[in-house]
Amino acid sequence: MDLTYSPEERAFQVEVRTFLAEQLPADLSEKVRTGAELTKSDHDRWHAALNAKGWLATTWPRGFGGPGWTPVQRHIFEEECCRAFAPRIVPFGLHMLGPVLIEFGTPDQQQAYLPRILSGADWWCQGYSEPGAGSDLASLKTRAVRDGDSYVVNGQKTWTTLGQYANRIFCLVRTSAEGKPQQGISFLLVDLDTPGIEMRPIRLIEGGCEVNEVFFTDVRVPVTNLVGAENQGWTIAKFLLTHERTNIAGLGFSIQAFEQLRSFARRRRANGKRLVDDPLFAARLSEIEIDLEAMKITNLRMLAEARKTGAPGPESSMLKIKGTQIRQVLNDLARRALGPAAVPFPSEVLGGNAALVPPDQAMNAARYFNNRKLSIFGGSNEIQRNILAKAKLGL
Amino acid sequence: MDFEPTEERRLLAETLARFLAAEYSIEHRNSVAYSEPFHDPVKWRALADLGVLHALAAPADGGMGGAGFDIATVFETLGAALCPEPFLGALLSVRLLAAAGCDLAPLLSGQIRYAAAVGETDAPYDPAEIGCEAHRGRNGWVLHGRKSVVYGGASAERLVIAARADGGALALWEVAASDARISGYGMIDGGNAAEVFLDGTPAAMILPEAGAALQDALDHGALALCAEAVGAMDTAQAMLLDYLQTRRQFGRPIGSFQALQHRMVDLTIEIEQARSITILAAGNMGTDRQTRTVSMAKNLVGRMAKLVAEELIQMHGGIAMTWEYPASHFAKRLVMIDHQLGDTDFHLHRVMAEHMRPGNGPSSG
Ligand SMILES: Cc1cc2nc3c(=O)[nH]c(=O)nc-3n(C[C@H](O)[C@H](O)[C@H](O)COP(=O)(O)OP(=O)(O)OC[C@H]3O[C@@H](n4cnc5c(N)ncnc54)[C@H](O)[C@@H]3O)c2cc1C
Numbered sequence: 102m103d104l105t106y107s108p109e110e111r112a113f114q115v116e117v118r119t120f121l122a123e124q125l126p127a128d129l130s131e132k133v134r135t136g137a138e139l140t141k142s143d144h145d146r147w148h149a150a151l152n153a154k155g156w157l158a159t160t161w162p163r164g165f166g167g168p169g170w171t172p173v174q175r176h177i178f179e180e181e182c183c184r185a186f187a188p189r190i191v192p193f194g195l196h197m198l199g200p201v202l203i204e205f206g207t208p209d210q211q212q213a214y215l216p217r218i219l220s221g222a223d224w225w226c227q228g229y230s231e232p233g234a235g236s237d238l239a240s241l242k243t244r245a246v247r248d249g250d251s252y253v254v255n256g257q258k259t260w261t262t263l264g265q266y267a268n269r270i271f272c273l274v275r276t277s278a279e280g281k282p283q284q285g286i287s288f289l290l291v292d293l294d295t296p297g298i299e300m301r302p303i304r305l306i307e308g309g310c311e312v313n314e315v316f317f318t319d320v321r322v323p324v325t326n327l328v329g330a331e332n333q334g335w336t337i338a339k340f341l342l343t344h345e346r347t348n349i350a351g352l353g354f355s356i357q358a359f360e361q362l363r364s365f366a367r368r369r370r371a372n373g374k375r376l377v378d379d380p381l382f383a384a385r386l387s388e389i390e391i392d393l394e395a396m397k398i399t400n401l402r403m404l405a406e407a408r409k410t411g412a413p414g415p416e417s418s419m420l421k422i423k424g425t426q427i428r429q430v431l432n433d434l435a436r437r438a439l440g441p442a443a444v445p446f447p448s449e450v451l452g453g454n455a456a457l458v459p460p461d462q463a464m465n466a467a468r469y470f471n472n473r474k475l476s477i478f479g480g481s482n483e484i485q486r487n488i489l490a491k492a493k494l495g496l
Numbered sequence: 497m498d499f500e501p502t503e504e505r506r507l508l509a510e511t512l513a514r515f516l517a518a519e520y521s522i523e524h525r526n527s528v529a530y531s532e533p534f535h536d537p538v539k540w541r542a543l544a545d546l547g548v549l550h551a552l553a554a555p556a557d558g559g560m561g562g563a564g565f566d567i568a569t570v571f572e573t574l575g576a577a578l579c580p581e582p583f584l585g586a587l588l589s590v591r592l593l594a595a596a597g598c599d600l601a602p603l604l605s606g607q608i609r610y611a612a613a614v615g616e617t618d619a620p621y622d623p624a625e626i627g628c629e630a631h632r633g634r635n636g637w638v639l640h641g642r643k644s645v646v647y648g649g650a651s652a653e654r655l656v657i658a659a660r661a662d663g664g665a666l667a668l669w670e671v672a673a674s675d676a677r678i679s680g681y682g683m684i685d686g687g688n689a690a691e692v693f694l695d696g697t698p699a700a701m702i703l704p705e706a707g708a709a710l711q712d713a714l715d716h717g718a719l720a721l722c723a724e725a726v727g728a729m730d731t732a733q734a735m736l737l738d739y740l741q742t743r744r745q746f747g748r749p750i751g752s753f754q755a756l757q758h759r760m761v762d763l764t765i766e767i768e769q770a771r772s773i774t775i776l777a778a779g780n781m782g783t784d785r786q787t788r789t790v791s792m793a794k795n796l797v798g799r800m801a802k803l804v805a806e807e808l809i810q811m812h813g814g815i816a817m818t819w820e821y822p823a824s825h826f827a828k829r830l831v832m833i834d835h836q837l838g839d840t841d842f843h844l845h846r847v848m849a850e851h852m853r854p855g856n857g858p859s860s861g
Contacts, residue, residue, distance in 0.1 A: 237745035304819035372622040381841040440620040441645035449681035473809045
């Protein structure tokens with residue numbers, strides 16, 4: 102056992118910090134710190150800066166343009182990025198489709214798409230869920246029927262995160278009604294400019310519009326856009342979900358949120374004392390600090406385990422459950438910390454002298470409500486528990 | 497013991513519920529709750545005509561109710577329908593104006609909208625920390641300072657303000673809203689609040705020693721919020737139960753999964769607990785147990801309303817994250833109630849204080 106970073110890892114940490122200090126645009130980190138909405142060009146700018154350094158596709162092998170980092174290096178990178186309030190890496194192309202194409206794609210598909218993910222030429226979104234197929238993803242109904250060199254796609258996807266910025270979508274589609282539902286699913290790449298596709302925004306609880314519904318009417322997709330074999334899409338779907346989960350655990354975000362909360366609680370005065378001096382609040386803060394410290398080690402232990410076995414296993418479900426619980430408690434505390442000042446609607450927040458709280462605290466309630474999604478998407482936490490009960494405990 | 501509501505209160509609840517069902521569809525509720533003036537002034541007058549404001553004041557003060565159970569009846573019904581009208585500000589004003597012996601008729605008839613400006617940025621909950629001051633100017637009293645998150649403050653015509661007379665005792669003042677600088681805003685769960693900037697604002701003193709009246713008004717406000725939460729929890733519970741029975745995944749209703757069944761049962765138990773503590777608080781209004789039982793209620797309801805809101809979203813899945821689906825708005829209200837008039841921690845401190853008092857004997861109640 103050795104819980105300290107090696108000299109090389111410490112040197113790497115310094116390198117990451119230096120890079121962030123020099124290359125992370127101040128306006129972007131300010132937006133992240135205050136919870137302002139990032140535009141497509143904000144994301145593009147940050148992706149380009151990382152890509153120029155070769156640090157964008159952190160999960161890809163070196164031969165495909167990844168940095169070839171160890172899990173510990175990735176952990177250090179993510180933690181430092183969060184501490185510096187760097188924008189998150191939009192996961193759909195980089196952390197989801199990329200690994201899928203590397204594992205299951207043809208060389209042609211890899212050459213056609215991977216460089217465009219790195220360059221930012223393509224923005225992908227994820228077309229898994231449907232109104233009737235959420236947790237029970239395998240019951241999806243969007244159909245792709247072979248017609249010559251094309252599939253003809255009809256159906257509806259929903260919850261498509263940041264689809265409004267995307268030019269492409271990877272979809273799970275039904276190519277067969279025979280056998281078990283899992284056996285008739287295929288993984289298809291679709292250009293969103295194809296005729297017959299309509300995207301409509303969905304407004305969420307806190308007022309923002311980060312998700313969409315996508316309707317497909319007789320959409321013709323070349324058969325060359327099939328990833329893997331026809332009717333073998335379920336294996337790919339599960340492979341991708343495992344990567345997605347680890348990503349949602351979002352330990353870096355928790356570290357960031359904890360630091361922000363602690364520093365605010367030291368400055369905030371309410372009812373005659375500083376918030377940190379309220380024993381009830383201090384107890385809540387300390388408990389989540391304890392959980393977070395344990396989580397850092399759990400995360401590293403599971404990363405080390407994954408390196409031995411080659412791929413994240415059911416442990417990714419553990420990380421997802423605990424990681425999202427901690428993030429949600431931190432969001433809850435950040436909202437509580439404001440007292441009555443948490444109430445303004447996000448677009449109604451007062452500025453300047455009339456401000457109720459510092460700008461980096463003004464979105465706390467909105468963030469709390471928005472992040473209730475963390476325990477729902479990427480496979481709900483109930484579904485993760487079902488997976489663990491079966492795959493890990495054999496129940 | 498009798499847990500049945502009186503005939504008058506039952507009728508009031510029924511009439512109000514029927515009115516709200518007809519006039520505040522969730523679409524209408526959301527359209528008025530989230531855009532200026534963040535409530536419906538026409539329906540506000542209609543609600544006053546129904547006698548809803550009168551139910552908040554005692555007969556001696558020109559009202560037709562005013563007891564703990566009257567207030568709880570009104571707010572529970574408002575909460576069940578997620579009514580965004582500024583009743584909380586009205587209730588606080590009723591208590592304060594009544595304590596000051598002022599004429600309540602213009603308020604109770606719905607003719608003039610009042611809000612009560614008590615909390616401040618550094619004194620969100622505890623009136624003992626209030627810093628706003630009044631000084632004698634050439635033409636009478638003037639007020640200085642800032643009042644923060646004044647519920648209903650953006651739509652009020654008159655304000656009742658708590659401030660220190662010459663920096664000393666807490667007193668109450670009445671101010672015309674047009675004489676103060678008011679920055680109003682919509683709230684994340686609907687309705688409005690305001691920052692009130694007092695900068696030599698002319699004010700009439702209505703009560704020179706207001707400490708007890710303020711505590712009493714805040715107690716009544718907290719009771720009202722508890723009852724509102726109970727009403728909203730009931731609706732949320734019904735909504736969730738219905739969804740568990742109709743939403744199908746894996747070829748069966750999601751309500752058939754034991755992982756959800758047990759949690760749904762727990763919610764149902766906790767809602768009954770919340771109802772009970774609110775009844776206890778309502779029954780103790782006007783007694784020497786008033787403040788402590790209200791704090792117990794506000795603490796328990798604060799914890800349970802958050803639990804219900806979070807489970808409401810989680811057990812629905814993605815759909816309850818959407819603006820279009822009503823559950824999301826109930827969830828927001830249930831969570832944000834804890835930010836009004838003292839959160840779970842603030843009220844827990846007050847309950848704890850009695851245990852921690854030095855020299856507490858073993859049998860102290
Ligand atoms: C903000 C947001 C962004 C999203 N982004 C995307 C995206 O980009 N692309 C995409 O494809 N999807 C996306 N999703 C969809 C997400 O993956 C689904 O919401 C999720 O899979 C749950 O499905 P559902 O919402 O239909 O809930 P349901 O499946 O209907 O579940 C309802 C409830 O029942 C529970 N439940 C279901 N089955 C069981 C069981 N067997 N045992 C116990 N409990 C069970 C669930 O846990 C949940 O609590 C997003 C969702 C949200 C909210």
